[in-house]
Amino acid sequence: MTRLLTFFLRRLAAAVFTLILMITLTFVLFWAIPSDPANFVYPAAQHLTDYQLAHANHLLGTDRPLLEQYASYLWHLLHFDFGTQWAGSQVTGEQQLVRLPIGPQLASAVPQTLSIIIGGALLVVLLAVPLGAISGRRIGSVSDRTISLVALVGICTHPMVVGLTLNTALGQQLRWFPPGGYCPLIPTSGAYCSGPVDWASHLLLPWITFALLFLALYTRMIRASVAETMHADYIRTARAKGVGETRLMTRHVLPNAGLRILTMVGMEIGTAIGVCIFIESAYGFQGLGRLSVTALFGTVGLDLPLILAVVFVITLIVVIGNLLVDTLYAVIDPRAGQMLRERESKSLAGVI
Amino acid sequence: MQATDGAALGPFRLTLRRIRRDRWTLAAVGLLAFIVFCSFAGGSIAGAFVGHSAQDQYPYAVDDNFKPAGPWTRVPDTSYVNANDYGETIPPPKGTKKTLLVLGADGTLGRDELLRLLDGGRTSLEIGIFGAFVALLVGVPLGIVSGYFGGFTDTVVSRLTESIMAFPLILFLVFASVRLADTLTPIGWGSTIPDGVFLVGLLIGLFTWFYPARLVRAEMLTLRNAEYVSAARSLGASEWRIVRRHLFPHVLPALIVWSAIAVAANILLEVGLSFVGVGVQAQTPTWGSMLSQVWGTIFAPGRYNSSTYSTWQTILPTLAILLTVFALNQLSEGIRSALEPWSSR
Numbered sequence: 001m002t003r004l005l006t007f008f009l010r011r012l013a014a015a016v017f018t019l020i021l022m023i024t025l026t027f028v029l030f031w032a033i034p035s036d037p038a039n040f041v042y043p044a045a046q047h048l049t050d051y052q053l054a055h056a057n058h059l060l061g062t063d064r065p066l067l068e069q070y071a072s073y074l075w076h077l078l079h080f081d082f083g084t085q086w087a088g089s090q091v092t093g094e095q096q097l098v099r100l101p102i103g104p105q106l107a108s109a110v111p112q113t114l115s116i117i118i119g120g121a122l123l124v125v126l127l128a129v130p131l132g133a134i135s136g137r138r139i140g141s142v143s144d145r146t147i148s149l150v151a152l153v154g155i156c157t158h159p160m161v162v163g164l165t166l167n168t169a170l171g172q173q174l175r176w177f178p179p180g181g182y183c184p185l186i187p188t189s190g191a192y193c194s195g196p197v198d199w200a201s202h203l204l205l206p207w208i209t210f211a212l213l214f215l216a217l218y219t220r221m222i223r224a225s226v227a228e229t230m231h232a233d234y235i236r237t238a239r240a241k242g243v244g245e246t247r248l249m250t251r252h253v254l255p256n257a258g259l260r261i262l263t264m265v266g267m268e269i270g271t272a273i274g275v276c277i278f279i280e281s282a283y284g285f286q287g288l289g290r291l292s293v294t295a296l297f298g299t300v301g302l303d304l305p306l307i308l309a310v311v312f313v314i315t316l317i318v319v320i321g322n323l324l325v326d327t328l329y330a331v332i333d334p335r336a337g338q339m340l341r342e343r344e345s346k347s348l349a350g351v352i
Numbered sequence: 353m354q355a356t357d358g359a360a361l362g363p364f365r366l367t368l369r370r371i372r373r374d375r376w377t378l379a380a381v382g383l384l385a386f387i388v389f390c391s392f393a394g395g396s397i398a399g400a401f402v403g404h405s406a407q408d409q410y411p412y413a414v415d416d417n418f419k420p421a422g423p424w425t426r427v428p429d430t431s432y433v434n435a436n437d438y439g440e441t442i443p444p445p446k447g448t449k450k451t452l453l454v455l456g457a458d459g460t461l462g463r464d465e466l467l468r469l470l471d472g473g474r475t476s477l478e479i480g481i482f483g484a485f486v487a488l489l490v491g492v493p494l495g496i497v498s499g500y501f502g503g504f505t506d507t508v509v510s511r512l513t514e515s516i517m518a519f520p521l522i523l524f525l526v527f528a529s530v531r532l533a534d535t536l537t538p539i540g541w542g543s544t545i546p547d548g549v550f551l552v553g554l555l556i557g558l559f560t561w562f563y564p565a566r567l568v569r570a571e572m573l574t575l576r577n578a579e580y581v582s583a584a585r586s587l588g589a590s591e592w593r594i595v596r597r598h599l600f601p602h603v604l605p606a607l608i609v610w611s612a613i614a615v616a617a618n619i620l621l622e623v624g625l626s627f628v629g630v631g632v633q634a635q636t637p638t639w640g641s642m643l644s645q646v647w648g649t650i651f652a653p654g655r656y657n658s659s660t661y662s663t664w665q666t667i668l669p670t671l672a673i674l675l676t677v678f679a680l681n682q683l684s685e686g687i688r689s690a691l692e693p694w695s696s697r
Binding site for chain 1: 517647650674
């Protein structure tokens, strides 16, 4: 138990290190790129006077020393205060600046993205396990070739195309599904729609879209694992003592693929968030993916607080996900504490 | 190391022989050669046959709703719309020649879909190959240094790549292409490559070099203490020679397999970038931009409407991507299994 605890603590330290590294990198990058936050205060102005520049910087707090800004940001972050974004600031009166807080935006965006990712990942595993098992039992057979081809089609049709097609055809024309949008999981009175049933019905198509993209990767991996295991001595032994084919697969062959799936899930969390940009757009969600692209695109300039918040939250999700995977790994396979996790190959789907 | 007697085959010949026996991989090689030929030469050949270019616009190739014509349509060979006094479109003047659009028109502008598909293939392949090349150029030396020599470089490279790999790649690309677009987009060495191709390829390479670097590093870590390395060292071989002659050949197969997958992945990545609205300039066709022409960008997703869009606009680019990715995937699988016949794929 102590061993597990040390392992967990070591991973936790690495996670915190990664978080601070990402924040610092973003800050440094931002200092390196010349930009004028004052433009956010006077978005309509063609040319800012020196007074306006100084005044705007003072109101935004960007006239303070860089290290002080950095320290103050970290301090606020420790209290889960993401501050206010620069875009949409409005000057009211001489010393007043009305600014939009970032916290509420994140609070509504994060559940949407997490719903897509978690549900989608479950669907991927549910589909990939039987498909991979069928493929892996007879490498090169017709069913194996068919499954590989279908999975490849899933990768090659972009989630944006798949998403919009499904949403238009099934959601808006046939009306089998809601026409896009997100419903909160927790029932709230007065909301247009909420509760588990509405939540799931709004998410079913996004999940399918998500699953189609990642299916190939997981099917392929389970296929390789099954093909490898089928030749093992203990499978011959199990067959010899009369274990049925179904039980053979579920109890003797497939568990071997479990650890690989777990590793893969941990590695692909960041990618999954990237894919969510397209899925959210196709189904009209206002999730983390779209928020991050909006933050990066900035027509007025770079909105540092918003970018920092988005980078922090994405890194946090990735880091927590990896922490969970690592811990699960260590619980399932006690050797994992010493073992290096195989992280070398990222998938084809991994880069979309 | 000059094997001149024909008794034993070298690893290269042996691999080649195994590939030659694998008909799926052979088919993939043939398909790939066909795709590359069509993309780089097919555009001008087909253009000479039908007598127009990929940029020519045919207003009569779209109907009143701007829905493009389907495959094998003959349209009036004119870029002017004939209108009556009320501003209504009327048929072109008598005697206007007709021209053949083999795969129909590409969208509201009424350009030749086939020619744009072929040219788009060239752009997509250029981005894919150039991106993989840049990644290898950066990743392999860094992988060698960090794996073979270890030390400070290793620590920095490993920690940095682990953090950056965890973050969604597409966000880096969006950020970088928005920031660097003005500086790097015009680089095209005259008109050898279209505007923006250099930028997108370079950025993809600069953000994907971690994969070859880690591949090389892992291999170097396991091999650097091998007996033949010690043997070479005791014979007085320099570190550079050991890396070049004794270690690098071991990494090469893995790098070839990676490159094939990377080109496929880069092509798909370019599609994603088109949907974000960054990347190659609008007038240059790519498979990604042909799709985003129909489906919009993430900021303004298109609602598909069968009266303004034709299904061919989606099917044709998707099919082209599918064939290319399938061929590259099968090729990398084939090379892998030819190199390691003992592994069960």
